[in-house]
Amino acid sequence: MKKEQVVNCQFSVWYPIFKKHTIKSLILPLPQNVIDYLLDDGTLVVSGSDHNTQQTHTNNSDSNAEEDIQWSDDETTTTVTAPEFPEFTSKVLEAINALGGRVFPKLNWSAPRDANWIALNSSLQCHSLSDIFLLFKSSDFIAHDLTQPFLLCSDQDSPDPVINYELVLRKWSELIPGGEFRCFVKENKLIAISQRDYTQYYQHISKQEEQICQAIQEFFSQHIQYNFLDEDFVFDVYRDSLGRVWLIDLNPFGEVTDSLLFSWEELASGGEISQQQVRLPRLDHGKSSEAYVLLVIAWFSLHTQEGPAFRYTTSEVTVQPSPCLSYRIPRDFVDLSAGEDAYKLIDFLKLKKSQQEDSEEEEEEEEEDAPQ
Ligand SMILES: Nc1ncnc2c1ncn2[C@@H]1O[C@H](COP(=O)(O)OP(=O)(O)O)[C@@H](O)[C@H]1O
Ligand SMILES: [Mg+2]
Structure with missing residues (x-):
C-alpha cells in the first residue's frame, strides 16, 4: 500500500x-483551530453555543459545585473554558439540517466507531456539533486519521502528501448490519467478498448466498470497476431489503483495512482464494477408490469458483464478541455509575466492606505479630 492509495481513499476523492x-x-473543511481542539488531550469541554449541547458531558460554568471536581493535584485551579467556533458551528448546523x-x-477516512459507547444513545447518530465533538475526541480511529494516516505504507521514505482535513456528514440511514459486505479488488478484479459484521450469524446470508454474490458482482462491474483512481482497493456495500446495492465506503487495499473473514496474506498473494466451506466428500467404506476419484472430480467442478470468494459466518462458527468492545470501559462500571443495576451496586458495596474488614484483620494480625 502506497501513500498515494491512502490519499485516493479520502471521502472527498471518491464521493x-x-x-x-x-x-x-x-463535506466541510475543518478549520485549523478545530483540528487543534480535536488533538488537544485536555478536559473534554464542549461549547454550549449550539442548542443541542448535552449538559451531561460538559463541564461548563453552569455546573453545580458538586460536579466541579478538581482532578489534578495542582493547587492552582485553572478555569477551563469551552472553545467557541461560531462560524464553523453554524455551517455544521446548516449541513445537519440540510441532511434531515x-x-x-x-473524517477523511474514518468514523468514530470505537467511541459509540460514550454517546448517550450509544450510537453514532449526531444532531449537533457537540455530539460530533464528543465522539471524535473519544475515538482512537479519529486520532489515527489526524496523526498517522500513512501508517503501514510501504513508501515511508517519501514525503507525506499534504492532507486537507474535512468533516464528512452523511445522512443518517438505518443500516442493518447483516446487509453489509466488504469487497476486495485487486488489479481491478473483484477477488473476495466478506460479511462485514462477521461476529454474528445471519441466516438470510446463507439462504441468499448466490443472490447476494451476484448482486454485488453486478454492482461492481456496472458502477465501480475501472471508475476508481486505483486498481487495488476495498469497497464496502450495503444490500437493502429490496436487494439494491449501495456503496458505503472505500478503503485502501492493505493492512490498515480490516480483512475480516480473509487474511491479508491470502488477499495479497495473487493466488486462488478458497470459499469458506471447503469440505471434500468423505470416503465412504462401501465405495471403491475409483468411485471416490470420480466423486472428487464432480465435487471440484461444482465448487471451482469463477467469481470472487464469498465468506460469511456460518452457524457452526462460534459467534465472537464485537471487535470494538476492547475500546469500551467495563459494562459493570457503566451500570454502577448509572445506578441502573441495584444488585450490582449492593454486590459492589459488600465487596468493598469485606475488603475493608480483611485489611483491618490483617492490620490487627500484623500488630499482634509485631516484635514487642
Ligand atoms: N450514513 C450512515 N448512517 C448510519 N450508519 C452508517 C452510515 N454510514 C455508515 N454507517 C455505519 O457505520 C459503519 C462504519 O462506516 P464507514 O463509513 O465504513 O466507516 P469506517 O471506514 O470508519 O469503518 C458502517 O459499517 C455502517 O454500519
Ligand atoms: Mg472505511
Whole structure:
C-alpha cells in the first residue's frame, strides 16, 4: 500500500465519482483551530453555543459545585473554558439540517466507531456539533486519521502528501448490519467478498448466498470497476431489503483495512482464494477408490469458483464478541455509575466492606505479630 492509495481513499476523492450510488453527504473543511481542539488531550469541554449541547458531558460554568471536581493535584485551579467556533458551528448546523437533522459523522477516512459507547444513545447518530465533538475526541480511529494516516505504507521514505482535513456528514440511514459486505479488488478484479459484521450469524446470508454474490458482482462491474483512481482497493456495500446495492465506503487495499473473514496474506498473494466451506466428500467404506476419484472430480467442478470468494459466518462458527468492545470501559462500571443495576451496586458495596474488614484483620494480625 502506497501513500498515494491512502490519499485516493479520502471521502472527498471518491464521493464525487460515486455520488449516485452512495448515501447523500456533505463535506466541510475543518478549520485549523478545530483540528487543534480535536488533538488537544485536555478536559473534554464542549461549547454550549449550539442548542443541542448535552449538559451531561460538559463541564461548563453552569455546573453545580458538586460536579466541579478538581482532578489534578495542582493547587492552582485553572478555569477551563469551552472553545467557541461560531462560524464553523453554524455551517455544521446548516449541513445537519440540510441532511434531515440526523447525521453520521466521519473524517477523511474514518468514523468514530470505537467511541459509540460514550454517546448517550450509544450510537453514532449526531444532531449537533457537540455530539460530533464528543465522539471524535473519544475515538482512537479519529486520532489515527489526524496523526498517522500513512501508517503501514510501504513508501515511508517519501514525503507525506499534504492532507486537507474535512468533516464528512452523511445522512443518517438505518443500516442493518447483516446487509453489509466488504469487497476486495485487486488489479481491478473483484477477488473476495466478506460479511462485514462477521461476529454474528445471519441466516438470510446463507439462504441468499448466490443472490447476494451476484448482486454485488453486478454492482461492481456496472458502477465501480475501472471508475476508481486505483486498481487495488476495498469497497464496502450495503444490500437493502429490496436487494439494491449501495456503496458505503472505500478503503485502501492493505493492512490498515480490516480483512475480516480473509487474511491479508491470502488477499495479497495473487493466488486462488478458497470459499469458506471447503469440505471434500468423505470416503465412504462401501465405495471403491475409483468411485471416490470420480466423486472428487464432480465435487471440484461444482465448487471451482469463477467469481470472487464469498465468506460469511456460518452457524457452526462460534459467534465472537464485537471487535470494538476492547475500546469500551467495563459494562459493570457503566451500570454502577448509572445506578441502573441495584444488585450490582449492593454486590459492589459488600465487596468493598469485606475488603475493608480483611485489611483491618490483617492490620490487627500484623500488630499482634509485631516484635514487642
Ligand atoms: N450514513 C450512515 N448512517 C448510519 N450508519 C452508517 C452510515 N454510514 C455508515 N454507517 C455505519 O457505520 C459503519 C462504519 O462506516 P464507514 O463509513 O465504513 O466507516 P469506517 O471506514 O470508519 O469503518 C458502517 O459499517 C455502517 O454500519
Ligand atoms: Mg472505511
